[in-house]
Amino acid sequence: MTLIKNLQDHVGSRPDKFFKNTLFHSDTLLLGLNCLEPGQVQQPHDHSDQDKFYYVVEGEGHFWLGDNQMVVGKGNVVWAPAGVIHGVRNEGAARLTLLVGIAPAP
């Protein structure tokens, strides 16, 4: 299998809901992309036994994280420890592209 992937080769969109794509996957870690077009939402949820991060590759996200909401732009990492509710919506005018990791993998 290829061990190098360019994110731009794996971004995408769906009209009905946000786009997900797995880049790499092992027992310990799932690494993938979440792409949200303007107006799309990843509803708040949690993972009881998995830590998760988002790295904002392009665009800007309105994140839920625990009891907080914040706007997070390109170049930032959001860390959602196991059990902490998290989600994101794209209120911007451009695609929101997130590199996402979940450990251990779902």
Add this chain to the structure above:
Amino acid sequence: MTLIKNLQDHVGSRPDKFFKNTLFHSDTLLLGLNCLEPGQVQQPHDHSDQDKFYYVVEGEGHFWLGDNQMVVGKGNVVWAPAGVIHGVRNEGAARLTLLVGIAPAP
């Protein structure tokens, strides 16, 4: 603890060897930065029980990965499964900044 970090606030350099900085750390995942100034090297090594990824944030790296060597630029992910030898050197003229994840955490 803060759950959002901007990478540019956590980059850095050392004159004697490449710079490492932990962003977030749990039992399941260590997420951090590796910054290599021109000429600096992370010697090839492996982790027998941990999968690792590098995401190239800026610059260009000459990677070792198993028996292969390749030049990898900004926007790419390099995946080093457990047991696969990996390392990187910066032969460019600008800083190489890598977002790095190791699962489970060391």
